[in-house]
Amino acid sequence: xxxxxxxxxxxxxxxxxxxxxxxxxxxxxxxxxxxxxxxxxxxxxxxxxxxxxxxxxxxxxxxxxxxxxxxxxxxxxxxxxxxxxxxxxxxxxxxxxxxxxxxxxxxxxxxxxxxxxxxxxxxxxxxxxxxxxxxxxxxxxxxxxxxxxxxxxxxxxxxxxxxxxxxxxx
Numbered sequence: 001x002x003x004x005x006x007x008x009x010x011x012x013x014x015x016x017x018x019x020x021x022x023x024x025x026x027x028x029x030x031x032x033x034x035x036x037x038x039x040x041x042x043x044x045x046x047x048x049x050x051x052x053x054x055x056x057x058x059x060x061x062x063x064x065x066x067x068x069x070x071x072x073x074x075x076x077x078x079x080x081x082x083x084x085x086x087x088x089x090x091x092x093x094x095x096x097x098x099x100x101x102x103x104x105x106x107x108x109x110x111x112x113x114x115x116x117x118x119x120x121x122x123x124x125x126x127x128x129x130x131x132x133x134x135x136x137x138x139x140x141x142x143x144x145x146x147x148x149x150x151x152x153x154x155x156x157x158x159x160x161x162x163x164x165x166x167x168x169x170x
Contacts, residue, residue, distance in 0.1 A: 001051030002102040004029035010108045018116055031076055038062045038162030041127045044076065053099040054111060058123050059083030060130050064162030065155045081155055082139035090122040133163045
């Protein structure tokens with residue numbers, strides 16, 4: 001049974017450094033993020049079944065979708081509007097992704113290696129494709145989160161304003 005504190009300790013041996021090399025910062029326990037203009041690429045962990053399994057949600061979030069001034073309401077965010085769960089088929093399949101076994105140190109090590117491979121092969125290429133208002137807006141209501149049409153429009157207005165006010169880099 002692994003806790004976030006234990007998972008963070010295991011990750012600190014090598015995984016966290018690998019994520020930093022890919023441009024990610026660590027916030028809280030095992031939460032990775034990086035900023036690109038108005039966008040934040042994020043990996044949000046969930047420990048399930050009392051510490052036996054780990055699921056990683058992948059999202060691209062922006063404070064602009066929640067506030068037309070771009071101000072943070074909370075960080076990390078409470079709600080993700082685009083993205084899904086890390087798996088071999090991501091981003092084609094974003095729902096019902098992989099669960100990684102983390103019951104003991106050996107399983108954690110194996111799972112972290114699998115996660116890093118999936119980050120490189122699946123998540124990082126997807127992050128690069130979401131690089132404009134149009135590509136972000138195309139995912140709203142497409143997979144995972146299904147806001148009302150009115151809320152979709154609010155999100156689109158917010159992200160458009162974000163791209164107007166903050167240049168996307170890289």
